[in-house]
Amino acid sequence: MADTAQIQCSCGQARLEVTGKPIASVECCCSSCREAAEKVQHLEGAPDILTEYEATPFVMHRKDRVRFLAGTDGLKEFRLSPEASTRRVIANCCNTPVFLEFKGGHWLSLYGGLxxxxxxxxxxxxxxxxxxxxxxxxxxxxxxxxxxSLAFFAKLFGAWVAMSFRNPKMPVTGEINV
Structure with missing residues:
Protein backbone atom coordinates (compact mmCIF):
# COMPACT_ATOMS: atom_id res chain seq x y z
CA MET A 1 0.00 0.00 0.00
CA ALA A 2 1.16 3.53 -0.71
CA ASP A 3 2.19 6.11 1.84
CA THR A 4 0.12 7.81 4.49
CA ALA A 5 -0.37 11.57 4.43
CA GLN A 6 -1.60 13.84 7.17
CA ILE A 7 -3.65 16.80 6.01
CA GLN A 8 -5.51 19.51 7.88
CA CYS A 9 -7.67 22.61 7.82
CA SER A 10 -6.05 26.06 7.66
CA CYS A 11 -5.70 26.45 11.43
CA GLY A 12 -4.78 22.81 12.13
CA GLN A 13 -7.68 21.93 14.45
CA ALA A 14 -9.29 19.48 11.99
CA ARG A 15 -6.69 16.88 11.07
CA LEU A 16 -7.01 13.82 8.87
CA GLU A 17 -4.89 10.95 7.72
CA VAL A 18 -5.26 9.43 4.26
CA THR A 19 -3.73 6.10 3.40
CA GLY A 20 -2.96 4.61 0.03
CA LYS A 21 -3.21 5.93 -3.46
CA PRO A 22 -6.19 8.21 -4.20
CA ILE A 23 -8.94 7.04 -6.53
CA ALA A 24 -8.34 10.15 -8.61
CA SER A 25 -7.07 13.69 -8.32
CA VAL A 26 -9.30 16.05 -10.28
CA GLU A 27 -10.42 19.60 -10.78
CA CYS A 28 -14.20 19.85 -11.02
CA CYS A 29 -15.69 22.60 -13.16
CA CYS A 30 -19.37 21.85 -12.50
CA SER A 31 -21.78 24.63 -11.67
CA SER A 32 -22.60 23.33 -8.19
CA CYS A 33 -18.94 23.09 -7.14
CA ARG A 34 -18.33 26.62 -8.37
CA GLU A 35 -21.47 27.92 -6.60
CA ALA A 36 -20.53 26.19 -3.34
CA ALA A 37 -16.96 27.49 -3.52
CA GLU A 38 -18.18 31.05 -4.03
CA LYS A 39 -20.42 30.74 -0.96
CA VAL A 40 -17.72 29.19 1.24
CA GLN A 41 -15.08 31.73 0.18
CA HIS A 42 -17.32 34.48 1.59
CA LEU A 43 -17.22 32.99 5.11
CA GLU A 44 -14.93 34.79 7.53
CA GLY A 45 -11.35 33.51 7.27
CA ALA A 46 -12.17 30.92 4.60
CA PRO A 47 -9.38 30.11 2.16
CA ASP A 48 -9.71 30.57 -1.59
CA ILE A 49 -10.94 27.36 -3.17
CA LEU A 50 -11.30 27.99 -6.90
CA THR A 51 -8.41 27.99 -9.33
CA GLU A 52 -7.89 30.99 -11.60
CA TYR A 53 -10.05 29.23 -14.22
CA GLU A 54 -12.91 28.49 -11.79
CA ALA A 55 -12.22 24.80 -11.04
CA THR A 56 -12.43 23.16 -7.62
CA PRO A 57 -9.46 20.88 -6.80
CA PHE A 58 -10.32 17.53 -5.18
CA VAL A 59 -8.42 14.41 -4.22
CA MET A 60 -10.83 11.49 -4.15
CA HIS A 61 -10.15 8.80 -1.54
CA ARG A 62 -11.97 5.69 -0.43
CA LYS A 63 -13.83 6.40 2.82
CA ASP A 64 -12.15 3.45 4.52
CA ARG A 65 -8.78 5.09 3.89
CA VAL A 66 -9.63 8.42 5.53
CA ARG A 67 -9.25 8.73 9.28
CA PHE A 68 -10.05 11.82 11.31
CA LEU A 69 -7.36 12.48 13.93
CA ALA A 70 -8.84 15.61 15.52
CA GLY A 71 -11.51 18.26 15.09
CA THR A 72 -14.55 16.15 14.23
CA ASP A 73 -16.63 18.16 16.71
CA GLY A 74 -16.28 21.17 14.41
CA LEU A 75 -17.26 19.53 11.13
CA LYS A 76 -20.42 21.17 9.77
CA GLU A 77 -22.30 20.34 6.59
CA PHE A 78 -24.20 22.40 4.08
CA ARG A 79 -26.15 21.64 0.96
CA LEU A 80 -26.91 23.97 -1.91
CA SER A 81 -30.59 22.99 -1.56
CA PRO A 82 -32.52 20.70 0.82
CA GLU A 83 -32.88 18.06 -1.90
CA ALA A 84 -29.23 18.15 -3.04
CA SER A 85 -27.57 14.74 -3.26
CA THR A 86 -24.23 16.20 -2.21
CA ARG A 87 -23.13 17.72 1.04
CA ARG A 88 -20.05 19.77 1.61
CA VAL A 89 -18.36 19.66 4.98
CA ILE A 90 -16.46 22.56 6.51
CA ALA A 91 -14.21 22.79 9.57
CA ASN A 92 -15.98 25.65 11.30
CA CYS A 93 -12.89 26.60 13.34
CA CYS A 94 -11.48 28.41 10.28
CA ASN A 95 -14.15 27.78 7.60
CA THR A 96 -11.89 25.48 5.60
CA PRO A 97 -13.78 23.13 3.28
CA VAL A 98 -12.82 19.54 4.12
CA PHE A 99 -14.80 17.22 1.86
CA LEU A 100 -17.68 16.78 -0.53
CA GLU A 101 -19.75 13.63 -0.09
CA PHE A 102 -22.29 12.20 -2.51
CA LYS A 103 -25.34 10.56 -0.94
CA GLY A 104 -24.61 6.83 -0.91
CA GLY A 105 -21.03 7.39 -2.09
CA HIS A 106 -18.19 5.19 -0.87
CA TRP A 107 -15.54 7.89 -1.44
CA LEU A 108 -14.82 11.39 -0.25
CA SER A 109 -13.79 14.22 -2.51
CA LEU A 110 -11.28 15.91 -0.21
CA TYR A 111 -10.64 19.56 -0.98
CA GLY A 112 -7.19 20.08 -2.50
CA GLY A 113 -6.33 22.92 -0.11
CA LEU A 114 -5.94 20.47 2.79
CA SER A 149 -15.79 9.65 -18.42
CA LEU A 150 -16.36 5.91 -18.38
CA ALA A 151 -12.80 5.55 -17.04
CA PHE A 152 -13.70 7.92 -14.18
CA PHE A 153 -16.71 5.79 -13.21
CA ALA A 154 -14.66 2.59 -13.62
CA LYS A 155 -12.16 3.92 -11.04
CA LEU A 156 -15.00 4.67 -8.62
CA PHE A 157 -16.55 1.24 -9.14
CA GLY A 158 -13.19 -0.50 -8.74
CA ALA A 159 -12.67 1.26 -5.41
CA TRP A 160 -16.11 0.17 -4.24
CA VAL A 161 -15.41 -3.45 -5.17
CA ALA A 162 -12.11 -3.26 -3.26
CA MET A 163 -14.10 -2.00 -0.25
CA SER A 164 -16.45 -5.02 -0.46
CA PHE A 165 -19.29 -2.61 -1.32
CA ARG A 166 -19.13 -0.90 2.08
CA ASN A 167 -19.96 2.74 2.71
CA PRO A 168 -18.49 3.96 6.03
CA LYS A 169 -20.20 6.88 7.79
CA MET A 170 -18.34 10.17 8.21
CA PRO A 171 -18.32 12.21 11.43
CA VAL A 172 -20.27 15.44 11.00
CA THR A 173 -21.72 17.23 14.01
CA GLY A 174 -24.12 19.77 12.60
CA GLU A 175 -24.98 22.22 9.88
CA ILE A 176 -23.63 25.57 8.82
CA ASN A 177 -25.55 28.25 6.98
CA VAL A 178 -23.55 29.65 4.08
Whole structure:
Protein backbone atom coordinates (compact mmCIF):
# COMPACT_ATOMS: atom_id res chain seq x y z
CA MET A 1 0.00 0.00 0.00
CA ALA A 2 1.16 3.53 -0.71
CA ASP A 3 2.19 6.11 1.84
CA THR A 4 0.12 7.81 4.49
CA ALA A 5 -0.37 11.57 4.43
CA GLN A 6 -1.60 13.84 7.17
CA ILE A 7 -3.65 16.80 6.01
CA GLN A 8 -5.51 19.51 7.88
CA CYS A 9 -7.67 22.61 7.82
CA SER A 10 -6.05 26.06 7.66
CA CYS A 11 -5.70 26.45 11.43
CA GLY A 12 -4.78 22.81 12.13
CA GLN A 13 -7.68 21.93 14.45
CA ALA A 14 -9.29 19.48 11.99
CA ARG A 15 -6.69 16.88 11.07
CA LEU A 16 -7.01 13.82 8.87
CA GLU A 17 -4.89 10.95 7.72
CA VAL A 18 -5.26 9.43 4.26
CA THR A 19 -3.73 6.10 3.40
CA GLY A 20 -2.96 4.61 0.03
CA LYS A 21 -3.21 5.93 -3.46
CA PRO A 22 -6.19 8.21 -4.20
CA ILE A 23 -8.94 7.04 -6.53
CA ALA A 24 -8.34 10.15 -8.61
CA SER A 25 -7.07 13.69 -8.32
CA VAL A 26 -9.30 16.05 -10.28
CA GLU A 27 -10.42 19.60 -10.78
CA CYS A 28 -14.20 19.85 -11.02
CA CYS A 29 -15.69 22.60 -13.16
CA CYS A 30 -19.37 21.85 -12.50
CA SER A 31 -21.78 24.63 -11.67
CA SER A 32 -22.60 23.33 -8.19
CA CYS A 33 -18.94 23.09 -7.14
CA ARG A 34 -18.33 26.62 -8.37
CA GLU A 35 -21.47 27.92 -6.60
CA ALA A 36 -20.53 26.19 -3.34
CA ALA A 37 -16.96 27.49 -3.52
CA GLU A 38 -18.18 31.05 -4.03
CA LYS A 39 -20.42 30.74 -0.96
CA VAL A 40 -17.72 29.19 1.24
CA GLN A 41 -15.08 31.73 0.18
CA HIS A 42 -17.32 34.48 1.59
CA LEU A 43 -17.22 32.99 5.11
CA GLU A 44 -14.93 34.79 7.53
CA GLY A 45 -11.35 33.51 7.27
CA ALA A 46 -12.17 30.92 4.60
CA PRO A 47 -9.38 30.11 2.16
CA ASP A 48 -9.71 30.57 -1.59
CA ILE A 49 -10.94 27.36 -3.17
CA LEU A 50 -11.30 27.99 -6.90
CA THR A 51 -8.41 27.99 -9.33
CA GLU A 52 -7.89 30.99 -11.60
CA TYR A 53 -10.05 29.23 -14.22
CA GLU A 54 -12.91 28.49 -11.79
CA ALA A 55 -12.22 24.80 -11.04
CA THR A 56 -12.43 23.16 -7.62
CA PRO A 57 -9.46 20.88 -6.80
CA PHE A 58 -10.32 17.53 -5.18
CA VAL A 59 -8.42 14.41 -4.22
CA MET A 60 -10.83 11.49 -4.15
CA HIS A 61 -10.15 8.80 -1.54
CA ARG A 62 -11.97 5.69 -0.43
CA LYS A 63 -13.83 6.40 2.82
CA ASP A 64 -12.15 3.45 4.52
CA ARG A 65 -8.78 5.09 3.89
CA VAL A 66 -9.63 8.42 5.53
CA ARG A 67 -9.25 8.73 9.28
CA PHE A 68 -10.05 11.82 11.31
CA LEU A 69 -7.36 12.48 13.93
CA ALA A 70 -8.84 15.61 15.52
CA GLY A 71 -11.51 18.26 15.09
CA THR A 72 -14.55 16.15 14.23
CA ASP A 73 -16.63 18.16 16.71
CA GLY A 74 -16.28 21.17 14.41
CA LEU A 75 -17.26 19.53 11.13
CA LYS A 76 -20.42 21.17 9.77
CA GLU A 77 -22.30 20.34 6.59
CA PHE A 78 -24.20 22.40 4.08
CA ARG A 79 -26.15 21.64 0.96
CA LEU A 80 -26.91 23.97 -1.91
CA SER A 81 -30.59 22.99 -1.56
CA PRO A 82 -32.52 20.70 0.82
CA GLU A 83 -32.88 18.06 -1.90
CA ALA A 84 -29.23 18.15 -3.04
CA SER A 85 -27.57 14.74 -3.26
CA THR A 86 -24.23 16.20 -2.21
CA ARG A 87 -23.13 17.72 1.04
CA ARG A 88 -20.05 19.77 1.61
CA VAL A 89 -18.36 19.66 4.98
CA ILE A 90 -16.46 22.56 6.51
CA ALA A 91 -14.21 22.79 9.57
CA ASN A 92 -15.98 25.65 11.30
CA CYS A 93 -12.89 26.60 13.34
CA CYS A 94 -11.48 28.41 10.28
CA ASN A 95 -14.15 27.78 7.60
CA THR A 96 -11.89 25.48 5.60
CA PRO A 97 -13.78 23.13 3.28
CA VAL A 98 -12.82 19.54 4.12
CA PHE A 99 -14.80 17.22 1.86
CA LEU A 100 -17.68 16.78 -0.53
CA GLU A 101 -19.75 13.63 -0.09
CA PHE A 102 -22.29 12.20 -2.51
CA LYS A 103 -25.34 10.56 -0.94
CA GLY A 104 -24.61 6.83 -0.91
CA GLY A 105 -21.03 7.39 -2.09
CA HIS A 106 -18.19 5.19 -0.87
CA TRP A 107 -15.54 7.89 -1.44
CA LEU A 108 -14.82 11.39 -0.25
CA SER A 109 -13.79 14.22 -2.51
CA LEU A 110 -11.28 15.91 -0.21
CA TYR A 111 -10.64 19.56 -0.98
CA GLY A 112 -7.19 20.08 -2.50
CA GLY A 113 -6.33 22.92 -0.11
CA LEU A 114 -5.94 20.47 2.79
CA UNK A 115 -2.54 19.33 1.48
CA UNK A 116 0.55 21.39 2.32
CA UNK A 117 2.02 23.21 -0.68
CA UNK A 118 3.78 20.84 -3.04
CA UNK A 119 2.42 17.63 -1.48
CA UNK A 120 -1.03 17.26 -3.09
CA UNK A 121 -1.23 14.43 -5.64
CA UNK A 122 -0.93 15.69 -9.22
CA UNK A 123 -4.16 16.26 -11.11
CA UNK A 124 -5.16 13.63 -13.63
CA UNK A 125 -8.07 15.41 -15.26
CA UNK A 126 -10.63 18.17 -15.15
CA UNK A 127 -14.28 17.11 -15.19
CA UNK A 128 -17.54 18.80 -16.15
CA UNK A 129 -15.86 21.45 -18.27
CA UNK A 130 -19.10 21.74 -20.25
CA UNK A 131 -20.53 23.68 -17.27
CA UNK A 132 -18.00 26.50 -17.65
CA UNK A 133 -19.18 29.73 -19.27
CA UNK A 134 -18.65 30.08 -23.01
CA UNK A 135 -15.17 31.32 -23.79
CA UNK A 136 -13.59 29.93 -20.61
CA UNK A 137 -10.01 28.93 -21.28
CA UNK A 138 -8.39 25.97 -19.57
CA UNK A 139 -4.79 24.83 -19.57
CA UNK A 140 -4.09 21.72 -21.66
CA UNK A 141 -1.84 20.11 -19.03
CA UNK A 142 -4.37 17.33 -18.26
CA UNK A 143 -7.47 16.04 -20.09
CA UNK A 144 -10.40 18.49 -19.91
CA UNK A 145 -13.43 16.19 -19.94
CA UNK A 146 -16.79 17.74 -20.76
CA UNK A 147 -18.49 15.25 -18.38
CA UNK A 148 -17.29 12.36 -16.24
CA SER A 149 -15.79 9.65 -18.42
CA LEU A 150 -16.36 5.91 -18.38
CA ALA A 151 -12.80 5.55 -17.04
CA PHE A 152 -13.70 7.92 -14.18
CA PHE A 153 -16.71 5.79 -13.21
CA ALA A 154 -14.66 2.59 -13.62
CA LYS A 155 -12.16 3.92 -11.04
CA LEU A 156 -15.00 4.67 -8.62
CA PHE A 157 -16.55 1.24 -9.14
CA GLY A 158 -13.19 -0.50 -8.74
CA ALA A 159 -12.67 1.26 -5.41
CA TRP A 160 -16.11 0.17 -4.24
CA VAL A 161 -15.41 -3.45 -5.17
CA ALA A 162 -12.11 -3.26 -3.26
CA MET A 163 -14.10 -2.00 -0.25
CA SER A 164 -16.45 -5.02 -0.46
CA PHE A 165 -19.29 -2.61 -1.32
CA ARG A 166 -19.13 -0.90 2.08
CA ASN A 167 -19.96 2.74 2.71
CA PRO A 168 -18.49 3.96 6.03
CA LYS A 169 -20.20 6.88 7.79
CA MET A 170 -18.34 10.17 8.21
CA PRO A 171 -18.32 12.21 11.43
CA VAL A 172 -20.27 15.44 11.00
CA THR A 173 -21.72 17.23 14.01
CA GLY A 174 -24.12 19.77 12.60
CA GLU A 175 -24.98 22.22 9.88
CA ILE A 176 -23.63 25.57 8.82
CA ASN A 177 -25.55 28.25 6.98
CA VAL A 178 -23.55 29.65 4.08
Missing amino acids: WPDGTRPSFEMRTMTSDLPNGAELPDDVPNAKKQ
